[in-house]
Amino acid sequence: MDKRLFTLVGALMLLALGVPQSHAGLVNDIPSCYAASHFTFSSPPPDRLLYVLIDQATPLSPALQKSVVDNINHALGPATKFVIAEFSRTSNNHYLQVLHTGIIESPMTSSERNNVPVNALGGFDNCMRDQAFFAIHMADTTAQQILQSA
Template sequence: MNPFTLHTLAALAAGVALALPMGAHAGLDNDVPSCYVAHKLSTQSAPADKLFYVLIDQTVELDDGLKASVRNNIRRMVQPGSRFVISQFSAFSQGRYLEVLNTGFVESPMTEEQAGNVPMSKVPGFNACMKQQGQYALGLMDKAALSAMNGATHSLNQSDILSALKQVSVAIKEAPEKNKVLFLVTDALENSSITSFYTRNSVAKIDPAKEMQKVSGGDLVGDFGGARVYVLGAGLLKPSTTGSRAERDGYRDPDTMRRLQTFWGEYFGKSNAHLVEFGAPALLQPTTY
């Protein structure tokens, strides 16, 4: 049997209904074709045991180095037995609603027992398909991430980070995977009807406890089902054309950033999640399961 090509996988994605194990995609479409279905095997992949959720804030313009970091961290996480979701959001009042761009399941290889019940003639083609499935999934994620990041703009007046997170938390909590990671690409600067982390042309020196009271009062605390969280881009500011030299340079003093990190640590803690890394703006340790 000739091995399936990436072109064949793309055609399958467009035209074949996929049969995945129940719970593998938690109600979302799966954009990655199944090699088990494509090769008409009587067995199926084990369900995903890892979830990687990417949420990109389109009010934040990243430089090329940070964009490359986002893409590299995504590549690390798309593995056999993993399910991925990539979404974008910005300001709901300005037409940039929370939107899922791609979701998919990278299947696990057959076990020895499964392989023993499959005709030998099907094994080479299946194995080739599995290798290309991972490449196909990475291509989807990379294209979606680039689209979201390249579509970002500083021109939006609001940033509904907390509202987006509350919505996303529902899907993450309900996901059946035991190992869940949220990769949040954002400046972490809420600017909504609930509160604002800005002052003039800079980051406000917030009081984390008071901000948490506002969040609780606005019913914006979520439940992420024990997910681990990585933030990239925290505190990023567009250089100002007015104000002090520090404001024009986008300077954020250490105490201001410490307060911002404290708030988000408390927010995720109360939302049944663990803030592993707060990249301000770059990650010092890569995403990992």
């Protein structure tokens, strides 16, 4: 089996097993708009899960680095959980390190909006917009830092 494929499979297995060092999925680095608004209900679980695993041992050209970031931007949206991690297939003791995990929450349903005071909706809508920008900026910046240090 190709060593790169073996390393990628190993990294994915570590994520699936929930290795304690990685804390994958345990921490949401994106503040919740539902919690900030003190609603009695919360966003439903994310519909999509995006893992971005970057191998430190594989330097990419600037064009490929831009492509990675563009694809992250395209994939992130409402109801998405994401994990940004780095690893090195050639370096000893450089195991998978999860740098950021976040959830971009789903917007409220129309029935939920109908049960919320109008004065709370403006702040919530602004928070949801800012949450998406914050998450995309965090994912982009983290991916760019990893890619440039490879």
